Amino acid sequence: MGKIAAPLGIGVDIEEIKRFRGKKLPRDERFLKTIFTPRELTYCFGKSDPGSHLAARFAAKEAAWKALTAAKKLNSHLAPFLRDVEILNETNGVPRMTFFSPKLRMRSASVSLAHSRTYAIAIVCVS
Template identity: 35%
Template sequence: MIGIGVDLVDVDRLRTSLARTPSLADRLFTPGERDYALAARDPTERFAARFAAKEAVLKALGVGLGAADWHDIEVVRAESGAPSLVLTGRARALSDAAGVGRWLLTLTHTARTAEAIAVALP
């Protein structure tokens, strides 16, 4: 294993931030992530899980916020519903430099909290 990252996001805090700054969703999430979240009854829970995933990836790589653009880390879903990652730009370069060959990702959320665990493997 190269690294592991975990992150928790308070759903209500993110909800407040998105309401206060509507452009925040565009800055943090790719069009695919926004489409997926906005299809839900409560999009904020899905947004929170995806934001947690982005932070968990950065932690697994041993870097801080700002090391990659938010759009460089995208959470996608298989037909089965399983989440996975697509890294581009600086996130991809950091991942490649660290020797990451594949990623494991798990997401979960309640109405109050979202969690993501990202594991970087050779």
């Protein structure tokens, strides 16, 4: 049986969906592009309720930042980090997290997203 890598850090975040529900392209493009990658924006705005998907991805980015800073693998403020991580879904719907920063590319992360009408939550385990 293969070894399972122990997580280096775990992070969780919850966001109010209403913070993102009114965001529109192109009106809020400048704000949205500071947080989300073009592929994330395409995915979220392709949904009937983009706000819940934006909020879930923002929660995942904050959770990843918390996991990495807790593991002392990241010494960065949140704002520059947001665009260094991307959350997209596999064809089966499972979310996948990718790190773009050269310092973090070798890291592996598991992410779980959920949302209700009011809140979006994410948990991230980084190894």
